[in-house]
Amino acid sequence: MTGIRRLAQHLDISIGTVSRALNGRPDVNEETRKRVLEAAAELGYVPNQSGRSLRQGTTNIIGFMMQTGTEITGQGDTFFMSVFDGVQTVFARHHLDLVALLCSSEEDPDDYLRRVVARGFADALILSSTQRHDPRFEFLAKRKIPFATLGRSLTDVGQPWLDLDFEGMAQTSIDRLVAKGHRRIAVTRPHDDVNLGHLFVDQSAEALAAHGLSLDLDLVFRSTPNEAGGYQIAQQLLAKKDRPTAILLVNETIAIGLYRGLNEAGVKPGRDIAIIGRHSPQSHFLSPSLTGFALSRRDLGIALAEALLATMPAFRHFYPDAELRKVWREDLIEGESDAFSLPA
Amino acid sequence: MTGIRRLAQHLDISIGTVSRALNGRPDVNEETRKRVLEAAAELGYVPNQSGRSLRQGTTNIIGFMMQTGTEITGQGDTFFMSVFDGVQTVFARHHLDLVALLCSSEEDPDDYLRRVVARGFADALILSSTQRHDPRFEFLAKRKIPFATLGRSLTDVGQPWLDLDFEGMAQTSIDRLVAKGHRRIAVTRPHDDVNLGHLFVDQSAEALAAHGLSLDLDLVFRSTPNEAGGYQIAQQLLAKKDRPTAILLVNETIAIGLYRGLNEAGVKPGRDIAIIGRHSPQSHFLSPSLTGFALSRRDLGIALAEALLATMPAFRHFYPDAELRKVWREDLIEGESDAFSLPA
C-alpha cells in the first residue's frame, strides 16, 4: 500500500477524490479537500513523479542544457548560477522545477539532446551555447518541444530567444574609441562557431566603416573564451609590429588573462592601450579598472523564463505580452582602461 | 500505437521480447536481438523514462544538488563544471545521467531535498555545500537513498565523502610561513557554517601551537567566499593597527579581491605581506603570482562518482576497492606572493 492509495485508505475515501483534492479540481467538497491536504502534509505525501508524468505526459520539469566542457561555454559557474536564480523565481510560481542537463564534453550535443527528448525528460528546454547554425533547433521544432535559447542563431524556427546586445556593444565601443582618436582597433571573438562572434565582429566592421575606417582582418583575434585565451591574445598583440591602440573584448573573462599578459610586458591598460570589455564579478577587481558593459544576470534569467512560458499553451495566458525575442541592453561602466585620448 | 508497442508491431513480435532484447536479457535469440536493435536505431526508439522508472522504481539519474545563490557555492568560476565533467565520465560507463538539481536561493535546501526525494527524481544524490551539522544526511540515510558528499561534516551516517585537504593546507602553510619568520598570521574562513571553515581554522591554530604560537582570534577573518569578500578582507586588514605579516586564504576566489584591495593601498603581496591561497583558473593570472594549492577538479569528480557507485548495490562490484572517504591532497605551487622572509 503506497502513495496516494495509502493516503486514501487513511482518510477512508477513494483515491480519485484524493487526487482531485490535491490537484485543485472543482468537483470536490471544500471540507474534504482540507482534510486531504492536512493528511498529505502530515504523512509527507508527495505524488510520485513517474506515475504522474506517465499519465499526464508532462513532467513539470524544464531542462537547461549546458556543456560541462568549460572552454566551450565561455561562461563560468557564477554566470549561470545567477541566471538560474532568475529563471527559477519565475518557474516557482508555476510549480515547475529547473534542472541543468549536463552534456559531457565527450558526448555529441545533438545526440545528447535527442536522448533527453526521447526519454521524455522535460516539458521544455532552454539552450545555451547557440551555434551560428544550430541543428538542435530544427530537431526540437519537429518534435514540437517548446524551447527558448540564450543566444540568437541563423537557424530560425520561430523559437523565443534572448541575447545580449553584441551589436550595440560593438557600436558604442567603436564610436567611443574613434572619438578618442583611435584608428587601429582590434577585436576579439571566440575560436568556435558560436554565433555571437559573428555578430560582434560584423557590427564592429560596420561601425568602423561609418567612420570611414575599415576593420583590419589581421586584428581579429580568436581565442578560447577564458583567462588563458586572454593571455594568448596579449602575446599576439605584443608581437605585432604595428600594434593597435585599442582592443574590444567580447568575452567576460579574457580581460583577466589579457591584463596579466600586458602587465608582464609593462604595457598598461588606459595608458599604453585602450581596452573595452565586459564586466563580471571578477573583472571589478582588475586594476586599472576596466571600462566595460554590465548586466543583471538575474533579470536576464527572469526574462528568459517568461519568454519560454509565453510560448507554452499551458502558461501562455500568464504572460500575454512577454517579449519573445529581445536583445538585452547592457550599460557601459566607465573605468580607467580606456582613459586616454590619442592626438589628432 | 506508441513506443515499444509500435516497435513490436513493426517487427511482428511481442513487446516482451522487444523489451528483453533491448535490456540485454539472456533468454532471447541473438538473431532477433539484432533485428530489434536495428529497428530501434532505425525508428529512433528510446524507452520512455516515466514508464520505465515507474515499473522499475529506478530512474538512472544521479542528482547533484546545488544552490543557485552564487555566494553560497564559494568555489571558483568553473569549479563545478570541471567536477561535473569528471563525474560524468564515470557515470557514462553505466548509462547513468547526471543532472544538476538547482535549489533556488528562495527555497529551504532541506525542503527542496525532501521534495526531490519524494518525487522519486534520482536514484542517488551528490551533495555539496555541506554544513558542519547537516540534517540532509540523516534524512537521506533514513530514506535509504545512496548519496555522497563533496565535503565532510560532523553529521556522520556512514556515507562516502570526498573533501579537500584543508588540514594539510593549513599545516603546510603555517609551517612554511613560520619558517620564513612570520609570527602574526591571519586566516580566513567563510561567513557561514560550512564545515571546511572550522577544519581550516582549527588546524591552523594547532599548527601554530606546535610552533609555540597561538592564533589570534582577532586575525580570523570571515567573509563571503567571493571576490567582494576578498576586497572586504583587504579593508579590514589595512585597518588593523598591528597588521599581520601573512594571511592564509581558504577560498579560491577571494585572492582576486584581496589583491585589488591591497593594491589600491600600495601594499604589495610578496613584499609587504605574505599570501598563501588556492589556485583557480583565474588566480593564475594574478600578479605577483600567487603561492597556493592546486588540484585537478576533473580527477576529483571521477573519484567522487566512483565512491558513490561503490555504495550502490547495483554498481558496487565494479568498484571493489574504491576509496569511500578520502581527503584530497593538493599540491603547493610556489609563487611570488610569499617570497620574502622576515628578519629573525
Added chain:
DNA sequence: TCGATCACCGTAAACGTTTACGGTACTATG
C-alpha cells in the same frame, strides 16, 4: 409527487514499461 438539476464521490481505464509465468517447439537422453 415526480423529474430535473446539482454537488460530490467511487470505479476503472489508461499512460509505457518490465518481468514473472507459462507455453511451444525442438533437442538430447535413455
Added chain:
DNA sequence: CATAGTACCGTAAACGTTTACGGTGATCGA
C-alpha cells in the same frame, strides 16, 4: 518412443498516478 531438458517467446500483471464516466443522494421547481 517417451521423457526430460532447453531455448525462445507471448501473455498479462504491476508500477502510481490522473481523469472520463457514471452513480448516489439531496435540493428544487412545477
